[in-house]
Amino acid sequence: xxxxxxxxxxxxxxxxxxxxxxxxxxxxxxxxxxxxxxxxxxxxxxxxxxxxxxxxxxxxxxxxxxxxxxxxxxxxxxxxxxxxxxxxxxxxxxxxxxxxxxxxxxxxxxxxxxxxxxxxxxxxxxxxxxxxxxxxxxxxxxxxxxxxxxxxxxxxxxxxxxxxxxxxxxxxxxxxxxxxxxxxxxxxxxxxxxxxxxxxxxxxxxxxxxxxxxxxxxxxxxxxxxxxxxxxxxxxxxxxxxxxxxxxxxxxxxxxxxxxxxxxxxxxxxxxxxxxxxxxxxxxxxxxxxxxxxxxxxxxxxxxxxxxxxxxxxxxxxxxxxxxxxxxxxxxxxxxxxxxxxxxxxxxxxxxxxxxxxxxxxxxxxxxxxxxxxxxxxxxxxxxxxxxxxxxxxxxxxxxxxxxxxxxxxx
Numbered sequence: 001x002x003x004x005x006x007x008x009x010x011x012x013x014x015x016x017x018x019x020x021x022x023x024x025x026x027x028x029x030x031x032x033x034x035x036x037x038x039x040x041x042x043x044x045x046x047x048x049x050x051x052x053x054x055x056x057x058x059x060x061x062x063x064x065x066x067x068x069x070x071x072x073x074x075x076x077x078x079x080x081x082x083x084x085x086x087x088x089x090x091x092x093x094x095x096x097x098x099x100x101x102x103x104x105x106x107x108x109x110x111x112x113x114x115x116x117x118x119x120x121x122x123x124x125x126x127x128x129x130x131x132x133x134x135x136x137x138x139x140x141x142x143x144x145x146x147x148x149x150x151x152x153x154x155x156x157x158x159x160x161x162x163x164x165x166x167x168x169x170x171x172x173x174x175x176x177x178x179x180x181x182x183x184x185x186x187x188x189x190x191x192x193x194x195x196x197x198x199x200x201x202x203x204x205x206x207x208x209x210x211x212x213x214x215x216x217x218x219x220x221x222x223x224x225x226x227x228x229x230x231x232x233x234x235x236x237x238x239x240x241x242x243x244x245x246x247x248x249x250x251x252x253x254x255x256x257x258x259x260x261x262x263x264x265x266x267x268x269x270x271x272x273x274x275x276x277x278x279x280x281x282x283x284x285x286x287x288x289x290x291x292x293x294x295x296x297x298x299x300x301x302x303x304x305x306x307x308x309x310x311x312x313x314x315x316x317x318x319x320x321x322x323x324x325x326x327x328x329x330x331x332x333x334x335x336x337x338x339x340x341x342x343x344x345x346x347x348x349x350x351x352x353x354x355x356x357x358x359x360x361x362x363x364x365x366x367x368x369x370x371x372x373x374x375x376x377x378x379x380x381x382x383x384x385x386x387x388x389x390x391x392x393x394x395x396x397x398x399x400x401x402x403x404x405x406x407x408x409x410x411x
Contacts, residue, residue, distance in 0.1 A: 208224050258299065
């Protein structure tokens with residue numbers, strides 16, 4: 001007999017509800033016929049999705065907005081200055097407590113896979129040790145990947161070269177670089193070459209923070225694509241932000257997007273933080289604050305949407321609801337058609353799974369892990385304007401989060 005049957009589940013982009021049978025933590029059957037299980041739950045025709053994949057967040061900086069002061073200019077530079085002060089006060093307990101709260105927030109909104117950048121720019125690697133401990137403690141509840149992130153640069157802060165390697169040896173999952181924050185373009189390229197060499201040496205993935213500036217002269221994305229192909233690392237490289245792509249001429253942008261597609265580089269768009277941070281020094285009309293999301297998707301690039309910061313010096317808002325990020329993205333990218341909204345759904349689900357390297361076990365198909373996020377809506381597109389908390393979140397057939405929907409009474 002089946003362990004659990006989810007009855008009347010409305011799968012995305014399907015006409016009628018169906019029943020899902022679960023056994024030993026995996027999807028055993030999907031059928032319109034009646035299924036019998038030791039336990040049965042009626043989802044009442046509500047939408048059932050694979051859990052969301054948060055491809056870019058920061059668990060070390062999370063919930064520190066206003067400490068020691070708020071970012072009054074809203075710029076990346078001031079945010080880095082504030083964080084440089086705050087991170088001097090980090091303790092393992094401080095980081096773990098805040099990160100745990102943030103992970104619970106993400107799970108409440110249907111996230112079960114999290115890729116988190118952890119700043120390794122301190123000699124003790126305090127945040128890294130804390131997040132690694134948390135990853136182990138919570139492994140039965142969610143999946144957490146760690147990016148070794150050199151906030152202060154790799155060439156401009158040469159100590160980070162040794163720290164990056166140490167972070168990988170300690171168990172970080174991916175290597176990062178921030179080439180646009182290096183002192184010169186040449187040093188930016190050197191930082192990328194170092195990151196690619198290190199990842200190749202230890203067979204790790206790469207996740208670059210790339211061109212997060214309003215500057216047409218910031219042209220590191222093409223270098224990322226080229227190094228990916230040179231190193232035969234197609235499908236193992238991700239680049240976040242890519243804001244400068246918006247400022248390139250169409251001719252050059254098309255060349256870069258073609259290279260990104262050829263190199264199979266994933267692009268992660270972070271619309272919440274980038275719409276508030278980018279374009280502040282632009283003359284009117286100001287930039288929209290995100291990369292060429294729609295055009296990249298049209299090129300066939302694997303594009304993801306991420307929430308990114310949650311209440312930090314970089315972005316003082318956010319509650320972990322990735323649907324807020326998706327909602328912002330579909331407006332800014334003019335992706336409001338039904339087929340385009342389907343693409344937006346994919347950008348927080350299956351596209352993320354591809355970049356997270358879990359595609360083989362991700363999704364609502366027989367034989368795959370019984371991981372689901374159920375929302376109290378009848379049509380998947382309703383999630384964008386309702387942006388609800390997750391009604392039920394399942395991991396390997398076990399219910400890990402349940403939220404009772406709010407009800408309004410009129411007197």
